[in-house]
Amino acid sequence: xxxxxxxxxxxxxxxxxxxxxxxxxxxxxxxxxxxxxxxxxxxxxxxxxxxxxxxxxxxxxxxxxxxxxxxxxxxxxxxxxxxxxxxxxxxxxxxxxxxxxxxxxxxxxxxxxxxxxxxxxxx
Amino acid sequence: xxxxxxxxxxxxxxxxxxxxxxxxxxxxxxxxxxxxxxxxxxxxxxxxxxxxxxxxxxxxxxxxxxxxxxxxxxxxxxxxxxxxxxxxxxxxxxxxxxxxxxxxxx
Numbered sequence: 710x711x712x713x714x715x716x717x718x719x720x721x722x723x724x725x726x727x728x729x730x731x732x733x734x735x736x737x738x739x740x741x742x743x744x745x746x747x748x749x750x751x752x753x754x755x756x757x758x759x760x761x762x763x764x765x766x767x768x769x770x771x772x773x774x775x776x777x778x779x780x781x782x783x784x785x786x787x788x789x790x791x792x793x794x795x796x797x798x799x800x801x802x803x804x805x806x807x808x809x810x811x812x813x814x815x816x817x818x819x820x821x822x823x824x825x826x827x828x829x830x831x832x
Numbered sequence: 833x834x835x836x837x838x839x840x841x842x843x844x845x846x847x848x849x850x851x852x853x854x855x856x857x858x859x860x861x862x863x864x865x866x867x868x869x870x871x872x873x874x875x876x877x878x879x880x881x882x883x884x885x886x887x888x889x890x891x892x893x894x895x896x897x898x899x900x901x902x903x904x905x906x907x908x909x910x911x912x913x914x915x916x917x918x919x920x921x922x923x924x925x926x927x928x929x930x931x932x933x934x935x936x937x938x
Contacts, residue, residue, distance in 0.1 A: 744927070746875075754867070754875065754918050756927035768925045771833065804874060809886075814922045818865035818880035825874060 711735035711821050713805045718826030725795050725830070731788040731805030731823055739763075739783040742808035742815040745790045747801035748825075757803070758790065761813065768814075772798075795830045802827050834923035836930035843936045850906040852933045854919030857900060862921045864902040866895060869932075870915045878917075879904060911937050 717729040729745070745757040758769045758779040767779050778791040788805055802825040809817030837855045844850035854864060866879040877886050879895040882902065892907045902921075906913055914937045919930040 746929075753916075753932040754869070754920075754929045756920075756929060759927065768927075770926065809877075809880065814925065814927075816863045816881060816922065818877045818886075818920070819867070819875070820877045820880070820886055822874040822876070 711807075713807065713821055713823035715803065715805050715823045715826035718803065718828045720829045720831065721795055722832050723796060723830055726791070726793045727795065727828060729790040729792065729803055729805075729826060729828070731790075733786045733788065733805075733807070736807070736821075738781075738786040740811065742811075742813075743781060743788045744806045744808055744819060745779065745788075746804045746806055746819070746822075747799075747828075748804070749798075749801040752801075755801075759808065759814070760788070762811070766813065792828070795828075797830050800828060800830045834921075834926070834928050836919055836921060836928050838917075838919060838930040838933045840931070841934045841936065843938055844906075844909045845938055846911060847908055850909045850913070850935055850937075852904045852906075852917050852919075852935065854902040854904075854930045855900055856902075856921065856928075859900050859902055859921065860898045862897075862923065864895065864897045865920045866893075866904045867918045867920065868913075868915045869918065875918065906935075909935075909937055913937060 806819035807821035808815035867875040882897040
């Protein structure tokens with residue numbers, strides 16, 4: 710079964726750091742672009758970051774540039790999001806998603822999603 | 833930054849056709865995807881590359897994209913289709929989602 714399982718969410722104070730992980734299974738992880746998407750409480754979806762199959766290209770939404778880092782370990786079938794200098798507006802459910810297709814950028818949509826992990830930034 | 837605009841809400845009667853629009857500058861030059869999200873659940877891809885359906889998505893879901901507007905059409909709408917719908921496209925090296933449309937099946 711194709712599956713993505715996020716972990717690492719929690720409560721953190723403003724200015725703090727958190728590292729999210731996403732464990733992939735049921736498919737050849739190294740063949741796919743991967744992305745993080747977040748959803749603030751009661752709000753819509755917001756793309757956060759994407760990483761190419763071999764990690765050689767990484768893209769970020771402007772609001773997290775310089776604060777968040779995306780990485781992957783293809784040997785461990787895992788995707789990561791390192792979040793530093795967290796702000797209240799980063800509070801959201803964070804989803805890991807597989808990007809369909811192998812082109813750059815991938816143009817077949819996010820075809821597999823995890824269940825999400827909740828990040829709350831509050832003092 | 834690139835923006836995609838969707839109507840906040842659309843209502844449809846069961847069995848009728850629902851159309852949800854997504855507008856953006858020269859959007860027709862980009863591939864558009866559509867996602868369905870039901871309360872408490874993760875999003876599901878229902879249309880990619882403007883008009884292609886992933887495996888398992890019912891034929892009543894279709895899409896089009898031309899000019900500045902992409903449209904998701906649900907024919908013979910069912911109660912189970914009530915959900916939030918989001919369009920999405922790539923602009924240069926960023927992905928953009930529309931604000932979402934709540935589809936109500938009355």
